[in-house]
Amino acid sequence: MITVDWKPNRFSPVPIQKQIEQFIKEKIVNGEWTIGTKLPSQRALAQAFDVNRSTVVAALDELTAAGLLAGNTGGGTRVINTTWSLLASVSPTNWNANVELGIHPPNLPTIQEINHAEFRSGIIRLGTGELSPSLLPASEQMQQLFARQAARPIPLGYQEAKGDSFLREQIVQRLKKEGIATSPDSVLIVSGALQALQLIAIGLLKKGSTVLLENPSYLHSLHVFQSAGMKLQGVPMDPDGLQAELLPAYQKQFKGAILYSIPTFHNPTGNVMPAKRREELLRVCDEQSLPIIEDDVYRDLWLDERPPCPIKAGDKNGNVLYLGSMSKSVSPGLRIGWLVGPQPVIERLADIKMQIDYGASSLSQWAAGEWIASGAYDQRLAVIREQLRVRRACMLNALERNCRDLASWDYPTGGFYVWLRMHEAIPMKTLFDRALSAGILLNPGHLYDRQEFGALRLSYAYASLEELQQGIAALADIIRSLGATGRT
Incomplete structure (x- = not known):
């Protein structure tokens, strides 16, 4: 799945719909989006462009009518590039076929979503397995x-x-x-x-x-x-x-x-x-x-x-x-x-x-x-350990306040992670999607065990103390909204 990091210019005299059409057309003309390339969903494009979904639908309809795109029920929208004005003297290479033939499988879809979302502004990264930039050497x-x-x-x-x-x-x-x-x-x-x-x-x-x-x-x-x-x-x-x-x-x-x-x-x-x-x-x-x-x-x-x-x-x-x-x-x-x-x-x-x-x-x-x-390495480790102790305490306190009736966890004596195990089964993909929509990025348990749909890997290493508290409180609310009644 391709990603989009462009937004239309709201101050341009060119209508936003036309800007979107031109953006997609240029991607096709320049060979960046080749035949067979699957576009993000209408909802995802609307979010990326920061526009109403109806604007995206209208732009895609125009490009489909122009012979650049085709949509299939359940299969999304793909580049087909059938117009004479865009065809070269020889047929363009279908790179998507080559991509699918590669020996290295693509990341799991959820991993791909995580990798893309990690670099979006305003995201609380509750599952990221790396040190916060504030803990890296200055x-x-x-x-x-x-x-x-x-x-x-x-x-x-x-x-x-x-x-x-x-x-x-x-x-x-x-x-x-x-x-x-x-x-x-x-x-x-x-x-x-x-x-x-x-x-x-x-x-x-x-x-x-x-x-x-x-x-x-x-x-x-x-x-x-x-x-x-x-x-x-x-x-x-x-x-x-x-x-x-x-x-x-x-x-x-x-x-x-x-x-x-x-x-x-x-x-x-x-x-x-x-x-x-x-x-x-x-x-x-x-x-x-x-x-x-x-x-x-x-x-x-x-x-x-x-x-x-x-x-x-x-x-x-x-x-x-x-x-x-x-x-x-x-x-x-x-x-x-x-x-x-x-x-x-x-x-x-x-x-x-x-x-x-x-x-x-x-x-x-x-x-x-x-x-x-x-000796700088050991000196830095001492600082990191102290900061991680503070972060660990913050996460565990937030879990105790918000999730005691929803899940269980063990006390980590080192590293980054808390393995959160839900008391009741909930739809984890829905949890992931709702949390992401709320600006919270999670690492679901099925990434580490294909049969595990009742756990989350939480990390206290990356998010700030304020984000840890806000994120876990919001996470608990989302879990309850999905029907988890909790137990005492």
Whole structure:
């Protein structure tokens, strides 16, 4: 589905309807909207243009009569471009057919809506899994980092395949404090943890294999493994995390090739897997020869006490691939993450990464290395933790005031998320749509578990304190309007 970021000029002598017609016609003439392109709904266009729906209907009718558009019952309006004045000497390429043939599936429709709505003004983002801009390092802090740098020259060329050696050394030193013994040769710098998953999918796993993971899981909201021809299979969780004792049966039934787990401040539930369960999980996976991807990007965001050591800390057989990142803890814009694993695996994936992008940003790697080495990273983490504690308290208080009779939730000890579980079934798509119309953006539970239609992933990391209070109060009102009577 295409997006529209243009509005008619209300001060122009040209009627608004004609401006809309000309806008759409120019998109077609210039080849931006090709044959087969589906236009947003009339309601969505009216909202985007900030006009009455009748104005949009009239404009579309004119363009349909001119042979540029066609509408089908239930199928929306599409570009057909049949007029002689717009036809070239050869038929225009139907790019939509090519788009549909691509091997990477599109985002889920709700994810696409979320991605578009996140950048609309006036939206309260109650589900966004990233730090608020107010919690990111101030520009002057980064400028000071660049200004006082004298020991190492700023790199502007390509780095070696595994990434900047100084940054990898800094990561190794940090991992030692978490009980992980490794060396720079076993560390690969990636452009965010998501790229590490993509490299694993295309570099280590066979097409048709199965990735086992917690249910629910953040990974269900992506197509990183499915686009490489793999399947996802959820394994049930309990309050201590993934139920390790079930893995042998699941691996036998689904022929699991690898296990993906977020044991620390799980996304979306916020759970923390206790040390004993981590030991059990590693033991079972070793016995089953089931490799593990440990996604630990939230580790540094503990709010009450440090979480247990990573699963990787107990790995003596090289069975765990460990993911870390600065995206959740300091700056998503740096696009710096790391993958730790057996050296042959790291070299294999480093070779693939060089074929894809010839390495992560040299400047970002340099900044990340200096940020860690100077102590600024840990200083910033202390500030972020304190701010997240305040935000967590604000969200939990708002939930207690407004939603105690409507839903239940657990107390998060770190990370970003509260997993809100409704007491009564409500139509979640309707909830999402009504909330968005009211300026509140939600992350429904079915994004993380296809069968979950009674939960929301809430985040206290992005919205302001005022927005958290307003948004949750409004959310509770919408839930009640949908027929949830609550219970006491």
